[in-house]
Structures are given as C-alpha cells and as structure tokens.
Amino acid sequence: xxxxxxxxxxxFVGSHAVLALLDRGHEVVVLDNLxxxxxxxxxxxxxxxxxxxxxxxxxAEVFASWRFDxxxxxxxxxxxxxxxxxxxxxxxxNVGHSLRLAEVAIKAGCLRFxxxxxxxxxxxxxxxxxxxxxxxxxxxxxxxSKRMVEEGLAWAERIHGLRYAALRYFNAAGSDPAGRAGxxxxxxxxxxxxxxxxxxxxxxxxTVFGDDYATPDGTCxxxxxxxxxxxxxHLAALRRLETHGSCRYxxxxxxxxxxxEVIGAVERVGGRQVPHSIGPRRAGDPAVLxxxxxxLRAETGxxxxxxxxxxxxxxxxxxxxxxxxxxxxxx
Ligand code: UDP
Numbered sequence: 001x002x003x004x005x006x007x008x009x010x011x012f013v014g015s016h017a018v019l020a021l022l023d024r025g026h027e028v029v030v031l032d033n034l035x036x037x038x039x040x041x042x043x044x045x046x047x048x049x050x051x052x053x054x055x056x057x058x059x060a061e062v063f064a065s066w067r068f069d070x071x072x073x074x075x076x077x078x079x080x081x082x083x084x085x086x087x088x089x090x091x092x093x094n095v096g097h098s099l100r101l102a103e104v105a106i107k108a109g110c111l112r113f114x115x116x117x118x119x120x121x122x123x124x125x126x127x128x129x130x131x132x133x134x135x136x137x138x139x140x141x142x143x144x145s146k147r148m149v150e151e152g153l154a155w156a157e158r159i160h161g162l163r164y165a166a167l168r169y170f171n172a173a174g175s176d177p178a179g180r181a182g183x184x185x186x187x188x189x190x191x192x193x194x195x196x197x198x199x200x201x202x203x204x205x206x207t208v209f210g211d212d213y214a215t216p217d218g219t220c221x222x223x224x225x226x227x228x229x230x231x232x233x234h235l236a237a238l239r240r241l242e243t244h245g246s247c248r249y250x251x252x253x254x255x256x257x258x259x260x261e262v263i264g265a266v267e268r269v270g271g272r273q274v275p276h277s278i279g280p281r282r283a284g285d286p287a288v289l290x291x292x293x294x295x296l297r298a299e300t301g302x303x304x305x306x307x308x309x310x311x312x313x314x315x316x317x318x319x320x321x322x323x324x325x326x327x328x329x330x331x
Pocket of ligand 1: 192206208209220221222
C-alpha cells in the first residue's frame with residue numbers, strides 16, 4: 001500500500017488531502033506542529049507525528065521509521081499581510097524548512113515531492129486568466145518564499161533526480177462534502193468563512209475591501225476552488241509523477257467571482273443577509289486573479305467536481321453551522 005508523508009496535514013488544505021488519500025486506501029503519516037492545524041482535523045486512520053519541521057533530528061527519525069512513496073508538503077506560514085510585517089521570518093521558515101525537508105527526503109530515497117505553492121507567485125499578473133507561463137513576480141515575501149522553494153526543488157531535480165509537483169493554489173474554500181473537515185483559522189482572514197459568520201451573526205459586519213476596482217461591480221475578482229477539488233489535484237499530480245517528470249500547475253476553477261458575488265452566494269445558500277459595509281482597499285490586493293488550469297486538466301485529467309460557487313458556499317456553510325467553535329481546541 002502506498003504511504004505518504006503529509007506535512008501540515010492538520011491544516012485546512014492538508015486535512016482535505018489526507019481525507020482524499022485515505023479514501024483511496026493509502027497510508028498516511030501527518031507531520032504537524034499544531035501551531036495552526038488541529039489535532040481533531042487528523043482522522044484516526046492517519047498517524048499523527050506532532051513535531052516541528054525546525055526539528056531536523058525528529059524529521060530524520062520520521063524518515064527512518066517509515067518508507068514514503070512521496071511527501072506532500074503543506075506546512076507553511078501563509079498569510080500575505082503577516083509576511084509584509086515579518087519578511088525574514090517568513091522567508092527563513094518557509095524556505096529553510098521546505099528545502100531541508102526535501103533534503104532529508106532525498107537522502108531517505110523518497111524522490112517524489114508535492115509542494116503547496118500559490119497564486120501569490122504572480123503578483124500583479126501580466127495577463128488573466130493566469131497560466132503557468134505568466135511572469136513570476138511575487139509582490140510579497142510569502143509569495144517570494146514559495147518561488148524560492150520552487151527554485152530549490154528545480155535544483156534538486158537537476159542534481160538528485162527529485163520529481164516534484166508545484167501546485168499554485170488560487171482561493172481554496174468550501175469544506176469536505178461529507179462534513180469530515182472544514183476551515184478553522186485563527187485569526188480568520190478569508191472571505192467565505194467571514195461572510196458566513198457575519199450572516200450567522202457570529203461576527204461583526206463584513207468589510208468589503210474596496211468597490212472602486214476596474215471590475216464590473218467594482219469589487220475584487222478571485223478564483224474560488226473547492227478544497228476537495230484541490231485535494232484531488234494532489235492525487236492527480238502524484239499519479240502524474242509516477243510516469244512523468246516534474247510539473248507546475250495553476251489550480252483554480254477557471255471562473256472568477258467578485259466579493260459582491262460571493263456575498264450574494266452566501267445570502268442565496270444560507271437564506272440570510274450578510275451584513276456588510278464598504279471599506280478601503282486592502283494593500284496588495286490585485287483587482288483580478290483567475291487561474292488558467294488547462295495544463296493540469298490536459299495532463300492529468302483533473303476536473304473540478306464542486307466548481308460552482310454555490311457548492312463551495314454550501315459545504316462551507318454546513319461545516320461552520322455545525323461547528324460554531326470550529327474544531328473547538330482554542331481557549
Ligand atoms: N475580502 C474582503 N473582506 C474581507 C476579507 C477579504 O473584501 O474581510 C476580499 C479580499 O480583498 C479579496 C477577496 O475577498 O479580494 C478574497 O480574499 P481572501 O483573504 O479570502 O483571499 P486572498 O485572495 O487574499 O488569498
């Protein structure tokens with residue numbers, strides 16, 4: 001039975017990938033320091049190793065204890081705003097941990113690696129929809145940290161024969177349709193959970209960050225991709241790596257939705273108003289970020305099954321309504 005190491009498997013996207021792997025009958029070892037992830041997000045069928053990637057000895061022990069078919073590396077600092085305040089911390093953690101992890105994996109003979117990368121690689125994109133050949137020009141240290149990791153993996157490919165897949169996520173949202181996992185960040189900064197919580201009266205009114213962009217309704221357009229579809233993209237990438245060399249894929253549903261359209265979807269699905277007001281723009285927000293995922297579709301056969309915005313909102317709403325305190329492990 002294939003066995004996978006999933007770093008950050010207790011986090012939002014990681015936990016959904018763990019479910020997808022387990023659903024296929026694969027064996028999963030999760031490595032997570034639980035700084036942002038949740039113990040309860042790791043299913044009993046997976047083994048949880050509570051450890052920090054900074055602990056090189058512990059990471060080496062994990063590779064000595066199990067033989068892995070591949071590493072799926074989700075664990076990272078991932079907030080754009082925080083990275084603008086602490087650039088060196090972001091770069092040191094994300095780049096250092098990722099490249100050391102790859103090094104240990106290679107030494108242990110594990111030559112397949114799937115990296116959680118990001119649309120933030122593209123900064124202000126030179127064209128939309130954004131395909132893999134668009135200019136890489138991150139406008140914040142978070143995006144740049146992922147660019148550096150991708151480059152490090154490319155060297156490992158040339159020199160050590162590592163096969164890697166760099167998956168550039170656009171806006172992951174929604175939750176497992178069977179209700180087994182959901183989105184629980186602290187602090188929560190993402191639009192879909194904030195809009196739902198505002199509708200449920202659990203948070204103050206939502207602030208829309210600007211309505212004077214050059215878009216049809218003036219609010220920013222993003223490409224929301226269901227987290228379970230995103231998880232499936234990891235399995236598709238793993239299959240691809242069995243027979244092909246390294247790959248880099250942009251992953252989105254291919255259609256954009258504005259902030260106002262997301263609010264409309266939450267109101268439609270939830271049957272409640274989303275109290276909101278218009279505020280100033282958020283620094284660093286490009287007007288439109290939509291992925292061209294044609295390469296992923298053509299090369300792996302991946303296709304989003306829950307691509308409609310209402311599916312994303314429906315599953316996110318169901319989980320948040322059922323879990324008012326999220327995973328319930330915060331004070
Ligand atoms: N957004 C907003 N109000 C909020 C949070 C987000 O208007 O309280 C907007 C944000 O400006 C962006 C979109 O919603 O255009 C998605 O933001 P999110 O933080 O969810 O994801 P990002 O695009 O930053 O990865």
